[in-house]
Amino acid sequence: MxxxxxxxxxxxxxxxxxxxxxxxxxxxxxxxxxxxxxxxxxxxxxxxxxxxxxxxxxxxxxxxxxxxxxxxxxxxxxxxxxxxxxxxxxxxxxxxxxxxxxxxxxxxxxxxxxxxxxxxxxxxxxxxxxxxxxxxxxxxxxxxxxxxxxxxxxxxQGDSSITELEEGVQAIGKVIAQSGLRVRDGANIDSKILDVLPYGTIVKIGFTQGSWHNIYFGNHGGWISADYVEIIKKKLDPNNKPATPESLYRVRKTWEDAKSQVGAYKVLDNAKTECDKYHGYSVYNESGKVVYNSGSSEEEQPTPQLKGTEIMGQAKATIEQMEKFLHDANPKAPYYAKVFIEEGALEGVRGDIAFSQAIKETGYFRFGGDVKPEQNNFSGLGATGGGTQGATFKDVRTGIRAQIQHLKAYASQEGLKGECVDPRFNLVKRGSAPYVEWLGAKNNPNGTGWAWPGEGYGFEIITIIEKIFQQQVEENIESKYINRLKELNLISKEKDSFTELTWAEFAELIVKLLDIVVLK
The missing domain is CATH 3.40.80.10 (Peptidoglycan recognition protein-like)
Structure with missing residues (x-):
């Protein structure tokens, strides 16, 4: 290379x-x-x-x-x-x-x-x-x-052409499901979802059971529906029997309980590593014989670890980055980033994510849809389409607080820190969408979400926040000095700008500074 x-x-x-x-x-x-x-x-x-x-x-x-x-x-x-x-x-x-x-x-x-x-x-x-x-x-x-x-x-794969199928492979297929095809750990729709294969993915089929194909899936084996696979090449067995798949080490509770399988590995050490994660599990060879037992001392249930961008947590974008991104796109937009950060911090929700969602929902705060600016509803709460305007809130902060609380309802099972102002809070299945990517119901393995069907909804929010992260902003000198004056207890901690000081407060600040100079 x-x-x-x-x-x-x-x-x-x-x-x-x-x-x-x-x-x-x-x-x-x-x-x-x-x-x-x-x-x-x-x-x-x-x-x-x-x-x-x-x-x-x-x-x-x-x-x-x-x-x-x-x-x-x-x-x-x-x-x-x-x-x-x-x-x-x-x-x-x-x-x-x-x-x-x-x-x-x-x-x-x-x-x-x-x-x-x-x-x-x-x-x-x-x-x-x-x-x-x-x-x-x-x-x-x-x-x-x-x-x-x-x-x-x-x-x-090391082949100049796909002419022969390697040993243990019955057929080569292509995924034809437009929205992707789920890989499961058993040959039925109740089995756990291991992953989703995109349209066009080429798969190696080891054998077929009813309307399900068993495929080679990285180091794992898995099952996919035969209804959504186009066979490209097929090996005919002389005895009209499925070709035998290569030897795999399978991690299960028992050999008979195929649905409990959490992985199938070509390398024994990899199977052992996976097995150690689950109390009461064992590694079985192709004959069903136990070759390793879990050493885990803690009871836990095997579930696929589907990662995403967590909604709960501290904001990662700065207020300056958020405002710059928004106002570069819409110079007439209001300055609400600080409120999103404050309200998010109160409930442990990432305010920068809520802000990105508001940009998507309001069209960069231009509105133009069913929801009007005077409703202080920046996330389309209750706006279900067809002219339904949704909820109205008494002021900007309350509207943002409602959005933050609604995100928390989806992302967490923790209680609210403040009084509930979200009129739809109790309609949410708590903790059903901990990741931004799951806010669209079609992308959520739990089948629910903020947007319905909402395919790609959360990913559009991720795209916005990625662009916010790229904003280059100069250091805010005013904020630097305001924060220093707060540290010295010379101004109220509620003040974030010199323009918020009254003339009396400004005069008081001057006197305090003069006193410090005299004392020194």
């Missing part, structure tokens, strides 16, 4: 990246000279509102964003297909006309293999930009039913 040249850019990325996917793009730029270096210079030259982790051409690999940070490469899909900026690495293939495209693809394959090994990403999660957003990308691979893409993935 070519050496990776690290040339980090200053723009268009967000902190944090839980790497589960590798997303392939092409630059769409066939101009002469549009190689990896040229794209680095372009993206380092200003705020482009887009980025990727790597650019690859026929002679170089350039990394412009750390893997641990999220590049802005597939946010146009809103995460509704399971793939987002915060769980993937974005790789751009250069298609400049004066370069060798085939060599650029080969270099990309080597980089992908390297990253797969580094982050334990299975082949099923090497995806196209198309899989994340339905954008025709990489367009250079899209003709003839994505023939070049299929060849690309086959080469990653």
């Amino acid at each position: 070519l050496p990776i040249q690290k040339k980090l850019i200053k723009y268009n990325y967000s902190s944090g990246n839980d790497i589960k996917y590798i997303v392939i793009h092409d630059t769409g730029n066939s101009s002469r000279g549009a190689d990896a270096e040229a794209h680095y210079r372009y993206f380092n030259g200003g705020d482009r509102q887009a980025s990727a982790h790597y650019f690859v051409d026929d002679h170089s690999i350039i990394q412009v964003i750390e893997d641990s940070n999220a590049s802005w490469h597939c946010g146009d899909g809103g995460g509704k297909y399971g793939i987002s900026n915060h769980n993937s690495i974005g790789i751009e293939i250069c298609i400049n006309s004066d370069g060798n495209y085939d060599k650029a693809v080969t270099n990309t394959i080597e980089l992908v293999k390297h990253k797969m090994a580094q982050y334990n990403v299975p082949i099923e999660r090497i995806v196209r930009h198309y899989d994340a957003s339905r954008k025709n990308c990489p367009a250079s691979m899209s003709t003839n039913g994505w023939a070049k893409w299929n060849a690309f993935k086959a080469q990653i």
Whole structure:
């Protein structure tokens, strides 16, 4: 593999990246000279509102964003297909006309293999930009039913063509469910959901049971509905029996209780590590014999750990970043960021998330829908469409407080710190949406949420707050001195600006300062 040249850019990325996917793009730029270096210079030259982790051409690999940070490469899909900026690495293939495209693809394959090994990403999660957003990308691979893409993935697996199925694989299939296909730990709809495979994912089928396929899923085995899989290639067994899957170590309560399975591993040590997380579980070989027992001393129930952006917690964006982002988009917008931060802190809810949601709901505080500005309803509470205006609140702070309380109802089972002003608080299933990404019911495994059906709703809020984080603001000198005067008990802790001081209070401050000077 070519050496990776690290040339980090200053723009268009967000902190944090839980790497589960590798997303392939092409630059769409066939101009002469549009190689990896040229794209680095372009993206380092200003705020482009887009980025990727790597650019690859026929002679170089350039990394412009750390893997641990999220590049802005597939946010146009809103995460509704399971793939987002915060769980993937974005790789751009250069298609400049004066370069060798085939060599650029080969270099990309080597980089992908390297990253797969580094982050334990299975082949099923090497995806196209198309899989994340339905954008025709990489367009250079899209003709003839994505023939070049299929060849690309086959080469990653070490095959020049998909002609023979490896031992233990009965068939190769493609996911055709537009909204993605759930992987379960058993062959029925009541089994636990392990993950969701995006549309177009290529899967290896070990065997079939009724209307369910058992697939190779990274180091795990899993079950998917056969109704949403198109068979690309099939191996016919001479005895008309399913091909036997390769040996896996399965983590279960008992061999007979298949529904309790929390994983199936090719490597015994990996199975042991998983087993230790659950009291009373064991590792079984393919014959059903126990080869390891859990050493865990604490009783716990196995549940899939679905991560997201927690609604509860301290705000991460500053008031200045929030106000700058909003007023760059709408100079006539009110200045409410401080109230969102204060009310959020009262209930332990991230005020910057509530502020981002309000931007989405009000159209950057332009309103224009069923809810009117004078209602002080910044989150559409009770506005169910069809002209229904929803709730009205007596003032701005009460309206924001109601929104904060409603978010807390979804995100937590804790009681409110203040008096309840949210008229719909008791209608919420408490704790059913702890993550921003789950606020849309269609993206929530609990089947509920703030927005209905709300597909992609929470991801749109995440996109807004990511942009807020990128705002460059100068230090607020006034705030610096106001805070220092508060520390010295020279002004009331309720004051946040010199303009809030009355003439009498200002005169009192001068006298106190003179006294300090005289004493010194």
